[in-house]
Amino acid sequence: MSDLLSALTVFDWITPVVAEIQDIVNGPNASFVYLESSASGKDIFRKLKRKKINPWGWIGAPFGNEAVFTVREKDAPQAYKILLKMGVVLTSVPRAALTRRSPRLPSRVAVHVHCDYCDGLNDESRKRCEHCGARL
Ligand SMILES: [Zn+2]
Numbered sequence: 001m002s003d004l005l006s007a008l009t010v011f012d013w014i015t016p017v018v019a020e021i022q023d024i025v026n027g028p029n030a031s032f033v034y035l036e037s038s039a040s041g042k043d044i045f046r047k048l049k050r051k052k053i054n055p056w057g058w059i060g061a062p063f064g065n066e067a068v069f070t071v072r073e074k075d076a077p078q079a080y081k082i083l084l085k086m087g088v089v090l091t092s093v094p095r096a097a098l099t100r101r102s103p104r105l106p107s108r109v110a111v112h113v114h115c116d117y118c119d120g121l122n123d124e125s126r127k128r129c130e131h132c133g134a135r136l
Pocket residue numbers: 115116117118119120129130131132133134
């Protein structure tokens with residue numbers, strides 16, 4: 001399994017389908033959304049990997065000038081700290097990233113949750129998924 005995973009990781013930069021497979025293989029996961037102008041995806045991936053966090057599923061500009069990528073849910077709080085330290089401008093963080101000890105959330109940053117049905121990102125305050133209408 002780990003060989004398969006590392007083989008997939010070589011391609012995760014460019015292949016959303018592989019990212020979806022990795023979502024399943026890696027288990028509970030958490031996505032960060034940031035402004036592409038504030039950091040390069042390659043720098044972010046390099047920094048996280050140095051801290052033994054394996055990010056995947058980078059997708060550029062799905063909502064305009066933002067990019068999104070995914071880490072394991074258990075790595076989300078540490079990834080969040082690293083991203084803030086790098087000066088990455090986050091626009092939405094997964095709820096899993098926030099612990100009592102995590103740095104205070106900048107006011108511009110939203111907290112999102114994943115829809116169980118379509119996996120779309122939704123603002124934490126929403127009652128229904130904005131992509132498929134399912135209850136959150
Ligand atoms: Zn949905």
